[in-house]
Amino acid sequence: MTLLSVENLSIRLPKGADREHAVSEISFDINPNEIVCLVGESGSGKSMIAHAILGLLPPKVHADQGRLDFAGKDLLQLSKSETMALRGGDIAMIFQEPLTALNPLKKVGEQVGEAIRVHQPTIAREALTTRVEELFTQVGLPDPSRLRKAFPFQLSGGQRQRVMIAMALSNNPKLLIADEPTTALDVTTQRQILDLIKDLQEKRGMGVLFITHDIGVVADIADKVVVLKQGRIEEQGPAASVLDTPTRDYTRMLLDAVPGRGSVQAGETHANPLLEVKGLQKEFVTRQGLFAPPRRVLAAGNLNLTLREGETLAVVGESGSGKSTLARMVLRLIEADDGAILWHGKNVRGMGREALRQYRRRAQIVFQDPYASLDPRIPIGESIARGPMIFGTPRAEAEADTRQWLDRVGLSPAAFDRFPHEFSGGQRQRVCIARALIMKPELVIADEAVSALDVSVQSQVLDLLSDLKSEMGLSMLFITHDLRVAREIADRIIVMQSGRIVEMSAAQTLFDAPQEDYTRRLLDAVPGRDFFARQQARAAV
Amino acid sequence: MNKTLKTFLSRPAGVVGLTLLAVVCLMAALAPVIYPGSPWDMAGAPFMRPGQNHMLMGSDTMGRDIASGVMHGARVSLLIGIASTLAAVLIGVTLGAIAGFSGPMVDLLIVRATEVFQTIPNFVLAILLVAILTPSIWTVILAIGIVSWPPLARLTRAQVKSVAQREFVQAARCQGQSSMSVLLRHVLPNAISPIIVTASMTVATAILIEAALSFMGLGDPNFMSWGYMVGAGRTVIRQAWWMSVFPGFAILITVVAINLVGEALNDALNPRISRA
Numbered sequence: 081m082t083l084l085s086v087e088n089l090s091i092r093l094p095k096g097a098d099r100e101h102a103v104s105e106i107s108f109d110i111n112p113n114e115i116v117c118l119v120g121e122s123g124s125g126k127s128m129i130a131h132a133i134l135g136l137l138p139p140k141v142h143a144d145q146g147r148l149d150f151a152g153k154d155l156l157q158l159s160k161s162e163t164m165a166l167r168g169g170d171i172a173m174i175f176q177e178p179l180t181a182l183n184p185l186k187k188v189g190e191q192v193g194e195a196i197r198v199h200q201p202t203i204a205r206e207a208l209t210t211r212v213e214e215l216f217t218q219v220g221l222p223d224p225s226r227l228r229k230a231f232p233f234q235l236s237g238g239q240r241q242r243v244m245i246a247m248a249l250s251n252n253p254k255l256l257i258a259d260e261p262t263t264a265l266d267v268t269t270q271r272q273i274l275d276l277i278k279d280l281q282e283k284r285g286m287g288v289l290f291i292t293h294d295i296g297v298v299a300d301i302a303d304k305v306v307v308l309k310q311g312r313i314e315e316q317g318p319a320a321s322v323l324d325t326p327t328r329d330y331t332r333m334l335l336d337a338v339p340g341r342g343s344v345q346a347g348e349t350h351a352n353p354l355l356e357v358k359g360l361q362k363e364f365v366t367r368q369g370l371f372a373p374p375r376r377v378l379a380a381g382n383l384n385l386t387l388r389e390g391e392t393l394a395v396v397g398e399s400g401s402g403k404s405t406l407a408r409m410v411l412r413l414i415e416a417d418d419g420a421i422l423w424h425g426k427n428v429r430g431m432g433r434e435a436l437r438q439y440r441r442r443a444q445i446v447f448q449d450p451y452a453s454l455d456p457r458i459p460i461g462e463s464i465a466r467g468p469m470i471f472g473t474p475r476a477e478a479e480a481d482t483r484q485w486l487d488r489v490g491l492s493p494a495a496f497d498r499f500p501h502e503f504s505g506g507q508r509q510r511v512c513i514a515r516a517l518i519m520k521p522e523l524v525i526a527d528e529a530v531s532a533l534d535v536s537v538q539s540q541v542l543d544l545l546s547d548l549k550s551e552m553g554l555s556m557l558f559i560t561h562d563l564r565v566a567r568e569i570a571d572r573i574i575v576m577q578s579g580r581i582v583e584m585s586a587a588q589t590l591f592d593a594p595q596e597d598y599t600r601r602l603l604d605a606v607p608g609r610d611f612f613a614r615q616q617a618r619a620a621v
Numbered sequence: 622m623n624k625t626l627k628t629f630l631s632r633p634a635g636v637v638g639l640t641l642l643a644v645v646c647l648m649a650a651l652a653p654v655i656y657p658g659s660p661w662d663m664a665g666a667p668f669m670r671p672g673q674n675h676m677l678m679g680s681d682t683m684g685r686d687i688a689s690g691v692m693h694g695a696r697v698s699l700l701i702g703i704a705s706t707l708a709a710v711l712i713g714v715t716l717g718a719i720a721g722f723s724g725p726m727v728d729l730l731i732v733r734a735t736e737v738f739q740t741i742p743n744f745v746l747a748i749l750l751v752a753i754l755t756p757s758i759w760t761v762i763l764a765i766g767i768v769s770w771p772p773l774a775r776l777t778r779a780q781v782k783s784v785a786q787r788e789f790v791q792a793a794r795c796q797g798q799s800s801m802s803v804l805l806r807h808v809l810p811n812a813i814s815p816i817i818v819t820a821s822m823t824v825a826t827a828i829l830i831e832a833a834l835s836f837m838g839l840g841d842p843n844f845m846s847w848g849y850m851v852g853a854g855r856t857v858i859r860q861a862w863w864m865s866v867f868p869g870f871a872i873l874i875t876v877v878a879i880n881l882v883g884e885a886l887n888d889a890l891n892p893r894i895s896r897a
Contacts, residue, residue, distance in 0.1 A: 413791050437797045445795050453788035457810050463789075467796040515792070 082149075083287040084110045084133070084255055089146035091128050091137065102128040102141065103311040108304075110255065113285040115278070117298045117319070119334065120308035121534040122505075126291045130257045132156070133289070134173055135163040150255070169199050172248035176260040178240035182232040188243045189228025192216075196250045215246040220276060237399075238269035242276070249280065256281070257289045262297065266398040266561060271605035274301055293534060295334050296564075296608025299323055307331050323611065337536040338608065339564040351389040353422075354523060354555050355410065355443075358384055360419035362405060362579075378579035379405040380416065385574060385584065387523070392549065392556040394570035394587075396563055396602070402579040403559045404448075407527045410557065411445055412436065441471060444516035448528035450508035454500040461486070461496030464515045471519075485514040489544060506537035510544065517548060524549075525557045530565060542568055563606055567591060575599050629889035638881025645875050649695040656689035660845040664689065671863050679863045681854060687864060691871050694847040697840075698875060701762055702828040708766025709773055709827075710820050716770070717777025722785060722804050732778070735771045743768040747830055751839045758841040761834060765827045776819055780812035787811075814890035821883035825876040832872050847872050 086109070091102040103125035110116045118126045131137050133148055133155060148155035150171070158166070167173075175181040183191060192215060193208050203211075209228075216224035219242040232240055241261060248256055258277065262270040278301050281288050292298060298305055302319040307330065315328045326332045362380040379402040387393050395403045408414040410421055412428060421428040423439055431439060447453035455463055464485065465478040473481070483493035489510040500508055509529065516524055526545065530538040546569055549556055560566050566573050566587070573590045575583040575598065583596045594600045603609070629635045658664075664676065664686040671679040671687075678687035720731035738746075750764035784790065785808050793807045831840070832848030836855075840846050847868040854864025 408791075411795060413794065440795050441797050445792070447788045447792065449788060453792050455789045455793070455807050455811065458807075466793075466798070470797045470802075512792075515796070519796070 081112070082109045083112050083114075083151075084289075085147075085149040086129070086133075087147040087149060089129070089132065089148065090144055091125070091132055092142060092144040094140040098123075099311065101311055103308070106146070106308075106313055108306050108313070108316055110287040110289055110304075112254065112287050113281070114303045115281060115288040115290055115301050116304045116306060117302035118289065118291045118306050118308060119293065119295060119298050121293060121334075121536060123310070124308040125311040126308050127259055130173065130259050130289065130291055133255075133257060134167055134171060165199070168195055168248075168253075169251045170253055171255045171257065172251070172253040173257040173259065174241070174244050174248050174261045177264050178237060178244050179232065179264075181244055182240060184232050187229050187231060188235065188240075189216075189230075192228070192243065192247045192250055195247045199251045211250070212246075215250055216243075218249070218280070219243075219246045220272075221246070236269075237265050238272060241265065241269075241273050245273075245276065245280070249284075252284070253286065255287045255289065257291075259291045260293070261290075263292070263294070267563070267605040267607075268398065268601060270297075270607065274607070277301070294607060295323075295338055295535070296606065296612070299608035299611035307334070324615075333536060337539040338612065339535075339539060339542065339562070339568040351391070353386045354389045354391075354424065355387040355557070356385075356420075356422040356425075357406075357410070358420040358422065360384075360406070360409060360421065361417045362402070362409060362414070363417060378402070380409065380419075381579045383419070383579075383581060385581070387555055387557060389522075389555055390553050392558055392569055392571050394558040394560060394566035394573045395576060396560060396566050396573055397576035398561060400578070401576040403561075403576050404527055406576075407445065407525045407557065407559050410525060411440060411443060441467075441519050442521050443523040443525065444519050444521040445525040445527060446509070446512050446516050446529040449532055450505050450512055451500075451532075453512055454508060456500050459497045459499055460503070460511045463500075464511065464518055467515060467519050481518060482514070485518050486511075488548070489514045489517075490540075504537075506533055506541060509533060509537075509541055513541075513544065513548070517552070520552075521554065523555045523557065525559070527559045528561065529558075531560065531562065538565070539568075545569065563602055575602065625889045629885050632885040632888055634881040635885025635889070638878045638883075638885060641874055641878035642882060645695050645699065645871075645878065648692050649699050652689075652692035652696060656686065656692055658689070660685060660689040660693040668861055671867075678867045679861070681850070681864045682857060682861075687850070687867055690845045690850050691847070691867055693845045694850065694868060694871065695875075697758070697844045697846040698828050698831065698872070701758065701765065701831045702824040702875075702879075705762045705765035705769065705827045705831075706820055706824045708762065709769035709823055710816075712766065713770035713773025714777045714816060717774040718781050718804060718809065720774070721778040721781030722800070722808065728778075731774070735774050738768075738771045744830065744833065747834060748837070748839060751834060756834075756839050756841055758844055761831060761839075761841060764834075765830050768830070769823050769827060773816065773819060773823065777812065777816055780815060781808055784808045784812045814887070817890060818883050818887045821879055821886060825879040825883075828872065828875055828879075 087107050089106040090104045093100060093102050106129060118129065120126045132143050143156050182188065189212050192212050196208060196211060197203060212228055213224040216228060221227050221239060221242050262273050265273060274297065290301065305319050305322040306316040307314040309330050314330045315322060315326065322331065326335060360380050360383040364377045364379055366375045383406065395406060397403045405414060409416045416429065428439060454460060461482050465482040468478045468481060469475060483496055486493050486495055491507060491510055530541050533541060558569055570587050573587050574581055577598055582598045590599065594603060663684040665674045665680050665684055667680055667682050667684040669676050669680040671677065673679065676686050676688065678691065680686055716731050720728045747764045747768045750767060751760055754760040790803060790807050793803045831846065834840055835846040835848030836852035840849050850868035851865045854861065858865050
C-alpha cells in the first residue's frame with residue numbers, strides 16, 4: 081500500500097520570481113518502510129515539495145495543480161485544523177539547521193514534551209517524562225534524564241539534531257520528512273545521524289522522504305531516488321538502478337561531480353619553503369561570569385607545518401578543530417598567542433604596518449561564504465580593482481586588469497558594474513577568486529572556499545582553482561572539512577583535531593594507508609564511500 | 622541611486638511624507654512673501670475667530686495674526702530640527718564609529734561617557750543648558766544637539782561592530798587597505814542606513830523638544846515658534862481653541878511627515894528591497 085502519493089503536483093511562485101513554477105508536474109510514491117531521496121541542486125524546488133506536504137508553503141506560494149494523497153485524503157484540500165493534527169502526528173519533519181529549529185530559551189526535554197502534549201493533551205506529567213526519556217534513549221542521546229534538562233546551546237550540533245529527530249518521532253509518525261538533515265553537520269556526525277535515521281526507519285517501518293543535494297548520502301540510504309532539476313523530475317526509480325545505470329545526462333553529471341574520486345595529485349615537492357609555521361599557539365578564553373572559571377578552547381596547540389613553493393596543502397578537520405583559526409592567524413586577522421609564522425624566512429608576527437601590507441598582498445585569502453565576503457554596496461568590478469589601486473596602479477589600468485580577470489574566471493567582463501546580489505553563489509566565488517588573484521599573490525588561502533556551493537558548481541570552482549594554480553605557479557593552503565575535496569586538489573594533507581595536528585602525509589599515503597584512528601574514522605564517514613568504491617572497481621575491470 | 626529613489630517613491634509613506642514635508646518647506650520659504658511684516662506685530666483686534674477680519678486662522682490674545690505665526694514658525698522649526706540633528710549626528714556617528722572600530726579601552730571610555738549622558742533626562746538637561754547659556758536660537762540648537770547624540774552613538778557603535786566582523790571587511794584588510802579607508806569605504810556605508818533612518822526621526826524629536834522649550838518660554842524671543850504659540854494660547858484654550866490648535870497641528874503634520882519619510886528611507890536604503 082502506498083503511504084503518500086504525489087500526483088502531478090505543481091507549485092506556483094509569485095510574479096517576479098525567476099520562474100513561474102517552483103516545481104511542475106511532480107509525481108512519485110512513498111511506501112511504508114521505504115526511504116525516498118529527493119536529489120537536486122539548490123533552487124531545484126526540493127524543499128518546496130516537502131513544505132507543500134506539511135502545508136508550510138510561504139505566503140503567495142501555492143500548489144495550483146495536483147494531489148497529495150495521504151491515507152485516502154488530499155493534503156492540499158485539508159482544513160487548517162486537520163493539517164495541524166497531521167503535522168507532528170502522522171507526518172513529522174526534521175529541518176536542516178538544528179540550532180535555529182529549536183527554541184533557544186526552552187529546555188530540550190520540554191520542547192519534545194510539548195510536541196507530544198499538543199497531540200495528546202491529557203497525558204500525565206510522569207508519563208510524559210518517561211516518554212521523553214524513552215525517545216532520547218531511542219535516538220542515542222547519552223544520559224537522558226540529565227540531557228532533557230539541557231538548553232539547546234549546551235548541546236553539540238549532532239545532539240541537537242538527535243533532539244529534533246526525537247521530537248519528530250514523538251507521536252510515532254508514519255511519514256518522516258527530512259530536509260537536508262545532515263548538511264550542517266560534520267562528516268562523522270553526519271554518518272551517525274544517517275545510520276540513526278536508517279535504523280529507526282527500519283525498526284518502525286516508517287516511510288521517509290529524504291531531501292539532499294549530496295548524491296553520496298543518497299547512495300548510502302536510499303531505496304528509491306527522485307532526481308529533480310529546476311522543478312521537474314529528471315529521473316526516478318529504485319536507487320540501485322538510478323545510481324548504477326543512470327539514463328539521464330543530468331544524473332550522470334551529478335554523479336561525476338562528486339569530488340574525490342580521481343587520481344590524487346603528484347605529491348611531495350622539494351622546492352624551497354614558502355611558509356613555515358612553528359610552534360603556533362592560540363587559546364580562546366571566554367569569561368563566564370564573575371566567579372565561574374573562564375572557558376578555554378584550544379584552537380592551536382603547538383602547530384608546525386611547512387608549505388613549499390607551488391604546493392597545495394589541505395588542512396582537514398571537523399568544525400572546532402582550529403583549521404579556520406589557523407588560516408586567519410597566518411594572515412594575522414587573528415593574532416596568535418605564541419609561535420612563529422615564517423614567510424620566506426621572515427617572521428610575519430613581527431612585521432610592522434607597511435611590511436604586513438606588502439605581505440598580505442602576496443598572501444591572499446578566499447573566504448567560505450561568497451555571500452558575506454563581497455561588499456554588497458559596491459559593484460564587484462570596483463571591489464576587485466581596489467586591491468591593485470591601493471598599491472599604486474592607476475585606475476584605468478586596474479579596471480582593464482579587472483575585466484581581464486573577470487574573463488579568466490569565466491565571467492563576462494560586462495559584469496564589472498553589477499552588484500554582488502545579482503550573482504549566484506558560484507559566480508560570487510569566482511569574483512572572490514578574481515579579487516584574490518589580481519594581486520598576483522604567491523600564496524592563496526582557501527578557507528572552505530567550495531563548502532557553500534552545490535556539488536556541480538563545486539567541481540567547476542575546484543577545476544578553476546587548480547587551472548589557475550598551475551598557470552601562475554601558486555601555492556595553496558586549502559582549508560576544508562571535506563576529505564573528498566581535499567583529495568581532489570591537495571598534494572599533501574594535514575588532519576587536525578581540537579587544535580592539534582593528528583596526521584600529516586602525502587595525499588596518496590593518507591588515502592591508501594592512514595596512520596591514525598581518527599583519520600580512518602573520517603575516511604569511513606565519507607558518504608557514499610562504498611558505492612563509489614564499488615563503481616570504481618567496476619570501472620577498473 | 623536611481624533605484625533607491627524609485628523604491629522610495631513606490632512607498633505610500635514616502636510619497637505622503639515627502640508631500641507634507643514639501644508643504645511645510647514651502648510655508649517656510651513663502652512666509653516673508655505672503656506675510657511680509659513681523660509675526661510679532663499686531664494685525665487686528667485680539668480674539669478674532671478664524672476667517673474673521675481676513676485672518677485665515679484668527680488672531681491671538683494680543684491681536685497677532687496666527688496664520689503669519691504658523692508660516693514664520695515653520696522656518697524656526699525646520700532650522701532647529703535640521704541643525705540640531707546635524708550636530709547630534711556629527712557627535713554621535715564620530716564617537717560611535719571610533720568606539721566600534723578601535724580597541725576595547727577606547728570603546729569602554731566612550732560607552733561609559735555615553736551612558737553618563739543617557740542617565741540624565743533629555744529634557745531637563747536641555748532646559749538647564751538653555752537657561753545657563755541664555756536662550757537664543759544657537760543655544761537651543763546646541764542644547765538639543767547635545768541631548769540627542771547618545772542614541773545615535775550607540776546605534777553607530779553597534780552597527781560598526783557587527784559590520785566590521787563581516788568577511789568582506791576582512792577581505793578589504795587583506796587587500797591592503799588602511800584601517801581608515803576600511804572604516805570609511807566599507808564599514809560606514811554598510812552601517813549607515815539605520816543611522817540615516819534614526820537621524821531622520823531625530824529631526825522630529827528635535828522639533829518637539831524645541832516646541833516644548835518655547836512652550837516653557839525658553840525659546841529665542843526674536844523668532845516666532847510653534848511651541849511658543851501653543852504655550853501662549855494655552856491659558857485661553859477654552860475660549861479661543863484656534864490659538865493653540867493651528868500651531869499644534871503644524872507640529873503634528875511636520876513630525877508625522879518626517880517619520881513617514883524616515884520609514885520610506887528605511888526601505889529604500891535596504892539594498893535587498895530596492896535593488897531586487
